[in-house]
Structures are given as C-alpha cells and as structure tokens.
Amino acid sequence: MLKQLTHAQVWVHDQDEALAFYTEKLGMELREDVTVPEMGNFRWLSVGVPGQDVSITLMTVPGPPVFDEETRDQINALLAKGASGGLFFSTDDCQGSYEELKAKGVQFSQEPTQQPYGIDAGFRDPSGNQFRLAQLPE
Amino acid sequence: MTPVPPVRHLLRAKDLIDARYRDPLDVESLARTAHLSAAHFSREFRRAFGETPHQYLLTRRLERAAALLRHTDRSVAEVCFAVGLSSVGSFTTSFGRTYGLSPSAYRAANPPASTQVRIPTCVLQAYARPRSDRRHPAGFEKTTQVAAD
Numbered sequence: 001m002l003k004q005l006t007h008a009q010v011w012v013h014d015q016d017e018a019l020a021f022y023t024e025k026l027g028m029e030l031r032e033d034v035t036v037p038e039m040g041n042f043r044w045l046s047v048g049v050p051g052q053d054v055s056i057t058l059m060t061v062p063g064p065p066v067f068d069e070e071t072r073d074q075i076n077a078l079l080a081k082g083a084s085g086g087l088f089f090s091t092d093d094c095q096g097s098y099e100e101l102k103a104k105g106v107q108f109s110q111e112p113t114q115q116p117y118g119i120d121a122g123f124r125d126p127s128g129n130q131f132r133l134a135q136l137p138e
Numbered sequence: 139m140t141p142v143p144p145v146r147h148l149l150r151a152k153d154l155i156d157a158r159y160r161d162p163l164d165v166e167s168l169a170r171t172a173h174l175s176a177a178h179f180s181r182e183f184r185r186a187f188g189e190t191p192h193q194y195l196l197t198r199r200l201e202r203a204a205a206l207l208r209h210t211d212r213s214v215a216e217v218c219f220a221v222g223l224s225s226v227g228s229f230t231t232s233f234g235r236t237y238g239l240s241p242s243a244y245r246a247a248n249p250p251a252s253t254q255v256r257i258p259t260c261v262l263q264a265y266a267r268p269r270s271d272r273r274h275p276a277g278f279e280k281t282t283q284v285a286a287d
Contacts, residue, residue, distance in 0.1 A: 032251075
C-alpha cells in the first residue's frame with residue numbers, strides 16, 4: 001500500500017526564477033537538480049523544507065509531445081491567473097515569518113489572520129502558485 | 139509555571155543550525171539564540187549534544203553537500219556555496235576528513251545523479267517519448283542508402 005508522500009509537483013514558468021524564490025526567499029534547500037540530455041534536456045528540479053523529507057518538484061509545463069502548444073499555453077495562463085492548487089506550510093511564528101518574507105519581496109494575498117484553527121497567511125510564488133502559512137496551536 | 143529547562147535554549151540553537159545551515163551562522167549568533175556567552179554556549183552545547191556547535195554546523199553542511207553531490211549535477215564549488223560554506227579549499231579538506239574522499243571522488247564513486255534521482259515513470263514516459271510528427275519515414279537502413287546515393 002501507499003507508504004509516504006515523497007514529492008509534490010508544482011508547475012512554474014521559469015525553473016531558475018522558481019529555484020531562487022524557493023531557496024533564497026522561502027528558505028528551502030535544493031534537493032535534486034538533474035538535466036537529462038536523452039530527454040530533451042528535461043530538468044528534474046526539487047527543493048524542500050530543511051529537516052522534512054517531502055520534496056517539491058518545480059516543473060515547467062512541457063510542450064509537444066507531452067502537451068500540444070495550446071494546452072501548454074492554457075496551463076501557463078491559468079497558473080498566472082492564480083488557478084493552481086495550493087501547498088500548505090506551518091510555522092512557529094506566522095507574524096514574524098510574514099514580516100521576514102514580505103521584507104524579501106514575497107507577495108502576500110492575505111496578511112496574518114486569526115482563524116479558529118490558528119493564525120494563517122497566504123502568499124504566492126512568481127508563477128502564481130498559492131501557498132498558506134499557518135501557525136497552529138501546539 | 140514550570141521554569142524552562144536551560145537545555146531548551148540549546149535545542150533552539152540546534153534547530154536553528156538544522157534549518158538555517160545555508161546562512162552565514164557563527165557561534166556568536168547561535169549563542170545569542172541560547173542567551174549564553176559564546177564560550178559558555180559551546181561548552182554547554184557540547185555537553186548536551188556531544189559535539190561543539192561549530193562541529194555540528196559543519197557536519198550538517200557536509201551531509202547536505204554529500205546529498206547534493208549525489209543528487210544534482212552542480213559543480214563542487216556550487217555545492218560548497220549552496221550549503222553555506224564560502225571556501226572551496228576548506229570544504230574539500232573537511233569533506234575529505236569526514237567522507238575519506240574528495241568531493242569529486244565521492245561523486246565519481248556514486249552512481250551518476252541522473253540515475254540516483256528517481257525520476258518517476260510517468261515523467262520518463264512523457265518527456266522521453268519520441269514525437270510522432272518527427273518520424274524518420276525511411277527508417278535507419280534506407281536513410282543510409284539515401285546518403286550513399
């Protein structure tokens with residue numbers, strides 16, 4: 001049966017831009033970065049929160065033969081519109097992290113807000129993916 | 139209220155090393171996290187966790203560097219900087235003391251990153267798939283003949 005979630009994948013418009021954002025701004029670590037010439041220079045790129053096994057794979061939307069160009073453009077357009085799924089992170093200090101990330105230029109869609117389950121904020125990556133940052137009670 | 143055991147502050151410093159090893163951390167800033175003087179902090183940290191904060195940080199960085207050597211095709215210098223170390227020379231020396239091999243020899247002793255990194259089958263199926271609109275109509279033998287003509 002299923003054992004572990006190892007990778008979650010997000011589409012990004014530009015892998016170098018995404019890598020800089022996830023590592024330099026969000027403080028994640030680079031996990032895997034391999035370019036495979038036999039696969040049309042496909043680049044498998046993943047990052048993760050230090051100390052946690054789950055990795056996030058940053059993938060560009062492929063064109064033919066995987067997706068036709070129209071489909072690729074549609075996915076990129078939806079991503080830019082903020083229609084992607086989200087990832088949910090936890091933090092010990094939502095307000096502090098919010099200020100730190102905001103000072104680094106991260107765009108927030110929601111400032112830290114008290115919710116029944118904790119304090120919660122929302123932000124986006126440069127491609128338009130949405131993330132939550134929640135401080136949950138211990 | 140139960141007073142916080144002093145080791146809790148040391149644990150905070152240890153967590154900081156684990157999470158922020160890529161940042162320019164030094165013993166002074168870690169000691170501040172634990173509310174202790176640098177000398178006292180190093181001694182207490184060693185007593186609690188078996189090695190000095192400096193060693194603990196270096197080991198954390200080297201462990202991450204080894205993973206990057208196995209799982210990426212980044213150069214040794216890039217790997218060194220990615221884990222928060224600033225001198226490739228001292229990185230190579232410390233790495234050798236820990237792993238018994240230079241960073242490039244360690245990489246060479248492991249399978250290539252493209253085989254170590256487990257690119258899922260669905261990705262291989264999609265990206266390694268030949269394009270049906272770019273077939274070679276003549277096949278390989280006839281192509282050779284055409285070239286000979």
